[in-house]
Amino acid sequence: MYRHELIVIGAGPVGLAAGIEAKRAKLDFLILEAGTVCQSLVEYPIGMRFFSPADELAIGGYPFPTPHDEKPTREMALNYYRKVASAEDLPIRTYERVERIERDDGGFTLHATRLPHNTQVRYHARCVLVCTGIWGKEKRLTVEGAALPHVLTRYDDPIRFWRRRVLIVGSGNSAGEAAIRLADADAQVWLAVEPPALEQCKFRPFILREIQLRVDESRIAPLTDTQILRIQPECVDLRCAQGIESLPVDFVLTLIGLEPNRSLLEPLGVAFGADGKPAHDPQTYETNVPGLFVGGALSQDGFIYVARERVRLAIEAIRERIRNR
Ligand SMILES: Cc1cc2nc3c(=O)[nH]c(=O)nc-3n(C[C@H](O)[C@H](O)[C@H](O)COP(=O)(O)OP(=O)(O)OC[C@H]3O[C@@H](n4cnc5c(N)ncnc54)[C@H](O)[C@@H]3O)c2cc1C
Known part of the structure; x- marks a missing residue:
């Protein structure tokens, strides 16, 4: 010893x-x-x-x-x-x-x-x-379908998502940063946050600014006041301020802590x-x-x-x- x-x-x-x-x-x-x-x-x-x-x-x-x-x-x-x-x-x-x-x-x-x-x-x-x-030890959503293989809690290279539809869930810096980087890698990005406005998320000011730039260019679609209800192989059932109820996606990236x-x-x-x-x-x-x-x-x-x-x-x-x- x-x-x-x-x-x-x-x-x-x-x-x-x-x-x-x-x-x-x-x-x-x-x-x-x-x-x-x-x-x-x-x-x-x-x-x-x-x-x-x-x-x-x-x-x-x-x-x-x-x-x-x-x-x-x-x-x-x-x-x-x-x-x-x-x-x-x-x-x-x-x-x-x-x-x-x-x-x-x-x-x-x-x-x-x-x-x-x-x-x-x-x-x-x-x-x-x-x-x-x-x-x-990433936190996971506790909804039905959260363990499906296309639901990820981390990613390595943004290029993996090139021209794929990705729902990013999270209102902290990691989620915000991922939304920016995946949008820049030509992914189709939705950013689902719980607060009623992006400004009320925990994003650092420069991350919020970069997100808003991409929202203005229609490269990130924000979903506010969002509650994820169920994840299915081809779509996500949710409730959000934008009125979407079922979102067709290829990947779900949950960055919730x-x-x-x-x-x-x-x-x-x-x-x-x-x-x-x-x-x-x-x-x-x-x-x-x-x-x-x-x-x-x-x-x-x-x-x-x-x-x-x-x-x-x-x-x-x-x-x-x-x-x-
Ligand atoms: C995406 C991201 C961005 C971040 N950006 C910033 C930033 O800009 N500024 C900032 O200050 N902080 C940032 N942080 C937080 C910062 O990375 C952490 O605070 C920092 O890494 C903590 O250092 P640590 O040494 O305590 O733990 P860690 O960096 O997590 O290191 C822990 C080490 O312990 C090892 N280990 C675990 N279990 C065992 C075991 N049983 N036996 C032996 N080894 C083990 C692991 O392999 C690991 O190498 C960020 C974090 C993330 C996830």
Whole structure:
């Protein structure tokens, strides 16, 4: 069994930021990552542009220059985080998914599966910092037909939808961004939102502006005050302000949010808040299980510029805990 003072689970932007802080705090630590570095971003749509400027995505004090100060794409961000991880020579074990965590007197035993041969490996750590994010568990509609094969909860390349009829469901930035990108890939796009007007959705101002441009050019058809009633192989039954009752479509793309995967934490007795995320001390990011900390999107810090700062609090608390034992 491998033994460390700290194990960080997840090498997303915040897991990496935590690793840099742990290294600067001279902790003996390891990062376990189910995929590759920033696997979550690898799975974001190809060519996706972040809505935050590059300096808000930067970690560890490493500058993140982009041409003409433009907002970074998925590819730029992946390149940046890869370079930071290499420059810091962070001890990351990629393709090792933590399956289970057990408590013992001296800390925690972590059971992981190592790809490609599904080798079972065990680690021991005095403290664990869970930075597994919320990517990968998409919320689904609860109507009849929501599990049909043409109902998708994510997409990779907009070109897949070239000249196909796509109903996008969602009133957040991901849905808005998808509507823009699919319209630009010559898909026929309907954007179904719950509020009575696009202005009342959660779109960032620049996303709303881009949607409205395409609405004016008849490249996105907005459906407001929409309730999806049933999805059938060839059409969607709905109620909306535009009076449409049955919409013929090829694909339905539901982008209605993500929820945290609780399977690692629940068996340990971690308490969860009303938002489904683990409750924690806001000063230390420790959960109700002593020695078990959370960081990043899993801990409610949805923006990288917030999470990268706050994960320092967790590392500081972990350092104190280990030194004072
Ligand atoms: C489409 C989209 C656009 C976004 N745009 C912005 C933006 O412009 N600005 C901004 O600040 N934020 C943005 N976000 C949110 C931002 O991406 C997240 O806040 C950020 O990725 C959180 O980082 P994290 O390290 O906490 O988690 P993640 O990035 O989700 O990383 C978690 C990592 O943990 C790994 N993992 C999961 N389970 C296990 C396990 N059991 N064992 C080992 N490893 C595991 C995953 O493979 C993953 O690599 C966006 C999100 C989406 C979906």
